Amino acid sequence: MAYAVSPARRLTEAEIGEYRSAGVVMIRNAIEPSWLQLIEAGVEKARGAMSLQGRFMSRKTRGYQMDTFLWKHVDELRDAIYYGPFAHWAQQLMGSNQVRFFYDQMFVKEPGTDAPTPWHQDLSFWPIRGEQITSFWIPLDPVTRESSGLMYVRGSHLWPQRFKAISPDYVAAIIDEKMDDIPDINANPGQYELLDWEMQPGDILMFHPLTLHGSHGNRHRTRSRRALALRWTGDDVVWAPSPKRMPVHFRHDSVAGGGLAGAAFPRILPSPIEAERAARRAPERPSGAQLAASAWNNFQATLRLRMKHGSAAPLRQTWS
Numbered sequence: 018m019a020y021a022v023s024p025a026r027r028l029t030e031a032e033i034g035e036y037r038s039a040g041v042v043m044i045r046n047a048i049e050p051s052w053l054q055l056i057e058a059g060v061e062k063a064r065g066a067m068s069l070q071g072r073f074m075s076r077k078t079r080g081y082q083m084d085t086f087l088w089k090h091v092d093e094l095r096d097a098i099y100y101g102p103f104a105h106w107a108q109q110l111m112g113s114n115q116v117r118f119f120y121d122q123m124f125v126k127e128p129g130t131d132a133p134t135p136w137h138q139d140l141s142f143w144p145i146r147g148e149q150i151t152s153f154w155i156p157l158d159p160v161t162r163e164s165s166g167l168m169y170v171r172g173s174h175l176w177p178q179r180f181k182a183i184s185p186d187y188v189a190a191i192i193d194e195k196m197d198d199i200p201d202i203n204a205n206p207g208q209y210e211l212l213d214w215e216m217q218p219g220d221i222l223m224f225h226p227l228t229l230h231g232s233h234g235n236r237h238r239t240r241s242r243r244a245l246a247l248r249w250t251g252d253d254v255v256w257a258p259s260p261k262r263m264p265v266h267f268r269h270d271s272v273a274g275g276g277l278a279g280a281a282f283p284r285i286l287p288s289p290i291e292a293e294r295a296a297r298r299a300p301e302r303p304s305g306a307q308l309a310a311s312a313w314n315n316f317q318a319t320l321r322l323r324m325k326h327g328s329a330a331p332l333r334q335t336w337s
């Protein structure tokens with residue numbers, strides 16, 4: 018198959034301006050079909066080869082599949098990340114010279130799956146800090162609000178608060194008690210300017226890591242809702258690990274307070290680094306010991322929250 022030259026088109030000033038003021042922009046028909054087919058093939062492969070961590074995070078609701086760092090073992094996704102149009106768009110949005118890939122994440126909700134994604138800000142639980150960070154959300158099926166299309170609070174990336182991170186299954190380890198409680202947005206929808214779109218495969222959402230976002234379960238009776246998120250970082254991003262942030266179980270050379278470096282977060286632009294690209298020739302999976310350490314950290318965090326609040330999930334949200 019022939020792949021369109023990247024990028025098929027550049028983002029316009031108006032699109033970049035909308036991203037900066039709203040914290041999110043939806044670009045219709047952005048992804049050329051050959052790239053979309055490659056991503057779809059990659060996501061289908063990843064669904065059949067879930068990591069242990071992904072299976073653990075997806076275990077509570079039948080029909081829900083979430084997994085991360087797929088590109089480390091799925092070649093189709095590695096190729097879309099290295100050679101697709103996405104890094105070029107990230108470079109424009111972030112206003113950065115260098116673009117490094119942070120990680121990918123799939124979210125699948127089969128028809129009728131009652132698995133809302135709670136309102137959250139991504140940066141609250143990421144082990145990085147900086148301004149030049151952006152995420153792309155790529156649906157592989159038509160989506161509406163009813164079938165779990167993403168919703169955003171317009172302009173919330175400019176708010177001063179940093180909210181406690183709530184993941185779909187309320188993972189205790191990433192809840193930082195020093196952060197603010199997230200408001201119950203769906204209980205008071207009139208107080209916020211909510212944005213969402215009916216999207217088709219080929220459309221893409223680009224959003225800032227502090228923009229509040231979430232989604233309903235998939236209430237559609239027959240249509241799956243498969244989506245892939247791609248996360249990108251720029252020049253000003255530093256590695257800021259903590260037991261309260263998402264663990265990364267892949268090899269890299271980043272040092273706390275310094276820039277991202279090494280094969281887990283490969284440089285894509287201005288050009289790939291050959292040693293990082295070569296490292297990916299062998300697929301990588303986290304070790305049992307790394308996963309056990311994360312599970313232990315999560316168990317301790319769950320106990321701490323239970324002792325303090327009587328529940329490990331004190332921040333339940335309204336998702337009717």
Ligand SMILES: O=C(O)CCC(=O)C(=O)O
Pocket residue numbers: 124134139152154167230231232244246
């Ligand atoms: O697909 C979803 O429901 C969640 C997506 C999300 O939270 C993200 O990409 O950051």
